[in-house]
Amino acid sequence: MSALTFRYEVPGDDFTRAGEASSDVKRKLKQLGYSPEAVRKVAIAMYEGEINMVIHAGGGEAVVEMDPEEIRVTLRDQGPGIPDVEKAMQKGWSTAPDTVRNLGFGAGMGLPNIKKYTDELRIETEVGVGTTLYMKVFA
Amino acid sequence: MAAEDQFFHSVTLDSQKCMGCTNCIKRCPTEAIRVREGKACIISQRCIDCGECIRVCPHHAKKAQYDHMEALKSFSYTVALPAPALYGQFNHLNDMDIVLTGLKRIGFDHVFEVSRAAELVSEATRLLMKEGKLELPVISSACPAVVRLIRVRFPDLCSHVLPLASPMETAARIARQEAMERTGLPGEKIGIFFITPCPAKVTDIRAPLDFACSQVDGAIAISEIFPKLTDAMEHLEATEPLQHSGVIGVGWASSGGESAALLNEKYLAADGVENVIRVLEELEDDRIRELEFIELNACAGGCVGGVLCVENAYVAKARLQRLRRYLPVSRNHLQKGKEEVPYWEKDLEYQPVLKLSSDRGEALRMMGEIDRITCLFPGLDCGSCGAPSCRALAEDVVRGEARESDCIFVLKEEIRSMASALGSIGGFVPETMRKEWEKTESSGKGEPE
Numbered sequence: 030m031s032a033l034t035f036r037y038e039v040p041g042d043d044f045t046r047a048g049e050a051s052s053d054v055k056r057k058l059k060q061l062g063y064s065p066e067a068v069r070k071v072a073i074a075m076y077e078g079e080i081n082m083v084i085h086a087g088g089g090e091a092v093v094e095m096d097p098e099e100i101r102v103t104l105r106d107q108g109p110g111i112p113d114v115e116k117a118m119q120k121g122w123s124t125a126p127d128t129v130r131n132l133g134f135g136a137g138m139g140l141p142n143i144k145k146y147t148d149e150l151r152i153e154t155e156v157g158v159g160t161t162l163y164m165k166v167f168a
Numbered sequence: 169m170a171a172e173d174q175f176f177h178s179v180t181l182d183s184q185k186c187m188g189c190t191n192c193i194k195r196c197p198t199e200a201i202r203v204r205e206g207k208a209c210i211i212s213q214r215c216i217d218c219g220e221c222i223r224v225c226p227h228h229a230k231k232a233q234y235d236h237m238e239a240l241k242s243f244s245y246t247v248a249l250p251a252p253a254l255y256g257q258f259n260h261l262n263d264m265d266i267v268l269t270g271l272k273r274i275g276f277d278h279v280f281e282v283s284r285a286a287e288l289v290s291e292a293t294r295l296l297m298k299e300g301k302l303e304l305p306v307i308s309s310a311c312p313a314v315v316r317l318i319r320v321r322f323p324d325l326c327s328h329v330l331p332l333a334s335p336m337e338t339a340a341r342i343a344r345q346e347a348m349e350r351t352g353l354p355g356e357k358i359g360i361f362f363i364t365p366c367p368a369k370v371t372d373i374r375a376p377l378d379f380a381c382s383q384v385d386g387a388i389a390i391s392e393i394f395p396k397l398t399d400a401m402e403h404l405e406a407t408e409p410l411q412h413s414g415v416i417g418v419g420w421a422s423s424g425g426e427s428a429a430l431l432n433e434k435y436l437a438a439d440g441v442e443n444v445i446r447v448l449e450e451l452e453d454d455r456i457r458e459l460e461f462i463e464l465n466a467c468a469g470g471c472v473g474g475v476l477c478v479e480n481a482y483v484a485k486a487r488l489q490r491l492r493r494y495l496p497v498s499r500n501h502l503q504k505g506k507e508e509v510p511y512w513e514k515d516l517e518y519q520p521v522l523k524l525s526s527d528r529g530e531a532l533r534m535m536g537e538i539d540r541i542t543c544l545f546p547g548l549d550c551g552s553c554g555a556p557s558c559r560a561l562a563e564d565v566v567r568g569e570a571r572e573s574d575c576i577f578v579l580k581e582e583i584r585s586m587a588s589a590l591g592s593i594g595g596f597v598p599e600t601m602r603k604e605w606e607k608t609e610s611s612g613k614g615e616p617e
Contacts, residue, residue, distance in 0.1 A: 031532040033539075052449060061531045062523040065323035073454050097528040142454075168528070 032096035039079050039104075041088030044132060050091050051075040054102075061095065063168055070166045071100050074146040077139045078104040078162055084129050085109065086160065099148075102164040110156035118144060176374040178232045178367035179217050183207045185229035190551030192221035192230060197441045198320060198521075202564070203554035213521045216316035217371040218441055218466045219475040232367035232476060235386035237393070240275055243359030243385070245351050247343045248276040249336060252283040252413075252421035253365040253471040254390055255491055256484030258398065264418075264491060268410035270401040274393065276361070278347060279410055283417030285339035285509075287500040290416055290429035292332055292509040295502075297430070297460065303328050305451065305459045308426055310334055312372035313466035314444055315516065319377065322448050323518035328462075331512040333378070335420065336362055336369065338509050340383035362387045365474030366467065378512040389476040414499040418492040422485040423470035427463040429498075435461035440468035524567070538562045546577045 035057070037050035055072040063071075075091065082089040086108025094101040111117050117140050125135025144150055149165035188206035193199075200214035201221060208221075208229070222230040240246045248271045255264050268279045289310075296302050309315050309330040318325050333341070340360045347358045364370060364387040373382040419425030423439035436459055438447045444464045450456050467473035469481030477484065502508055524538075525531040538559070545558035553574040555561040564570035573579045 031529045031536070033532050033536050048453070048455075051453070055449075055452070057535065059321075059323070059520070060522055060524055061535060062520060062526060062528055065518065069324045069452065072452065076453050076455070095532060097532065 032094060035093045035095075037091040037093070039082045039088045039091055039106075041083060041086065044083060044134075047079050047083045048076050050093075051079055054093050058095070058100065063095075063100070067100065067166055067168050070146040070148075071102065071164075074143045074164055074166070075102050075104070077142045077146075078102070078164070080134055081139045082106045082108070084125050084135060089159075098168055100166045100168065102162075102166075104162040104164075105159070106161075107159040110158055110160055111152070111154045112156050114152055114154060175212060176371060177210065177212060177215050177217055178234065178370035178374070179210065179215060179219060179222060180231060180233055181208055181210060182229045182231055185227045187227050187229070189226070190554075190556075191224050191226060193551055193554070193556045194549075195220045195224045196556065197317065197445060199556050199560050201556070202569075203551075213519070214320065216313050216320065216466075217368040218313035218317070219367045220441060220466075222367065222475045232370060232389065234364060234367070234370045234389045234392065234476070235361065236388065237275055237396075239386045239388075240359060240361065244357040245277045245347055245353055246275070246359040246361060247278045247280055247347055248272075248361055248363055249280055249282050249339045249343060249384070250363040251336070251365050251369075251390070251471060252281070252286065252418045252488070253474060253477055253484065254363055255418065256421060256472050256488045257390060257394065257477060257479045258401070258487075261487065261491065263407065264411040265407040265409060266401050266404060267397070269404055269407045270397050271363070271393075272408070272410075273400040273404065274396050278343075278350075280339050280343035280346070281411065281413050281417065282335045282339045282362070283413035283420060284500045285342065285417075286335035286420040286426075287413060287417040287429070287498045288338055288502055288509050289332060289335050290426070290498075291500075291502050293330060293461075294430055294432075296332075297432070302330070305456065305462050306330050307451075308461070308463045309378070310420070310426055310463075311368065311465045311467075311471075312377075313366070313368040313441070314464045315377060316368070316371075317441070317444070317466070318448065319516055320519050320521050321445075322452055323520070324452055325448060326516040326518055328451075329516050331378075331515070333510045333512070334372070335417075336372075337376075337379065337383055341510070342508060344383060359385045361385060363390055363393065364388065365390050365471045365477045367475065368466065377516060378514060380513055390474075391476050391478050394478050412499055414496045415492045416498045417500065418488060418495065421470060421488050422472050422481075423465050424463065425470065427461050430461055432460060434459050435463060437463040437465075439465040439470050439473070441466045524563075534566045537566045541565055541572060544572065544578060545575050548577075550576075552576050 040046050051072050058068045086106035089106030092103045116122050120141045121137040123135050123137035129135040147164040148167045151163040154160040186207045188203050193201045198214045200211045201208050271279050307328045362384050370387040373384045373387050376382045416429040424437040427435035427437045438444050472484035473481035524534045541562040542559050547558050549557040553561045555564055
């Protein structure tokens with residue numbers, strides 16, 4: 030079965046570059062002929078994840094695997110970890126500092142949106158070690 | 169009435185003038201141009217008729233096709249539909265009736281300002297948004313290049329495009345109806361001509377996406393009628409009171425005009441095709457949440473920046489601001505029970521022209537190849553191969569439309585390795601032919617005598 034894997038480095042603390050990886054993935058998915066819904070779901074979920082990595086974790090790494098049946102996105106960072114995942118999944122709950130909120134980010138919609146736009150989501154996190162998000166969107 | 173011709177494009181190439189340079193391929197927002205055999209070729213399915221290549225071509229080899237004044241002869245009665253951008257083209261103009269009367273002097277029987285219909289479209293949009301009948305944010309459909317761009321690149325946004333007839337189409341419908349009532353002639357004897365600032369509008373008439381066929385019979389470029397019209401305007405003895413639109417309608421000529429007419433501050437107006445793409449990308453990712461209306465114009469400045477205008481977009485905009493200053497806000501209003509601004513007959517459908525293959529497994533294989541081949545190229549995006557970027561060349565190679573050695577750097581590398589292979593073969597001499605000094609040299613034991 031044909032599958033492709035792409036790796037991206039997500040730079041920390043640079044909002045001007047946040048979203049570059051998800052934009053590139055979006056362009057590729059369209060070219061590959063995935064359905065507009067699948068493209069939209071991956072693009073939004075991955076963008077939110079990228080922004081989270083910039084705000085909270087000082088960047089990280091994104092690995093995107095595409096095959097005919099599904100698209101898997103893994104976002105891995107060595108950030109502070111999420112102490113209470115259940116709380117973080119609630120809409121509007123945010124630990125983003127004011128400086129970030131002033132830019133229009135950090136409204137507490139990141140993880141809830143990722144959940145909403147993915148078909149499967151698994152979060153591995155450890156305080157002080159980092160967080161890894163495993164997302165899956167069916168083609 | 170123009171029949172549909174889905175392959176029609178207003179933007180075409182004059183191959184005599186084309187030097188095969190790479191200016192246009194680099195500027196095309198849909199990567200629709202390649203240089204082949206020394207001439208630019210437009211990939212028809214990808215072209216959105218934005219006119220960027222016309223703007224950038226230093227040899228004037230890209231041109232727009234439009235109708236000429238002779239086309240008026242096919243009709244018994246003709247009506248000109250001037251785009252509001254036309255008013256911004258003239259120096260020292262203080263009365264728009266001079267322009268409209270001038271249009272009648274150069275051969276039209278009547279005029280109907282597109283800005284009048286623009287006021288109706290604005291009102292219809294306001295009503296629909298108030299009633300909550302449109303998917304938010306609503307994206308303007310007035311710029312045909314933007315609509316075509318969305319159709320080929322932004323599948324998710326198709327349903328956000330305002331599904332109402334454009335001011336031009338609306339004007340054509342009303343103008344024809346009025347002309348039929350005024351003259352008693354049947355509709356087909358009446359010729360409706362749009363005075364256009366851009367080629368995208370010409371394409372929109374010949375190959376409409378929204379209606380089975382356009383109500384506009386032809387489009388004549390502002391630049392084409394400009395000399396004749398200015399001459400007629402200078403020799404007018406009296407003007408007729410033909411101007412009948414307000415601040416709102418005339419404002420549509422430049423970026424921000426359409427959105428200001430919605431009387432709702434939750435909007436943005438972006439102009440220039442690169443800026444438009446940036447906004448569409450963010451809209452697609454759900455990053456623009458607080459706005460209700462998105463006005464997009466492919467040309468910088470809006471329609472006054474169209475490639476068929478004669479005046480600098482910003483000068484034209486300044487003139488329009490002055491001209492409309494004392495006009496009423498709006499002079500055209502929807503009448504109850506009349507559908508003056510019709511809904512689109514067809515939904516805007518995504519055209520995946522950039523898709524690699526309809527078989528996803530095959531598409532994945534091709535993309536893997538594209539990535540592999542892209543790495544072989546130097547990444548300079550120089551355009552010498554005739555494709556806009558190294559990646560575009562890799563795509564063309566995988567699609568079977570180009571060769572790796574179209575890259576001059578790859579070719580040079582091949583030549584270099586051939587040369588070094590030749591060199592080493594050339595340096596090789598069979599033992600029987602070797603002279604004494606060659607033996608000593610090749611063994612490295614000393615200098616020849």
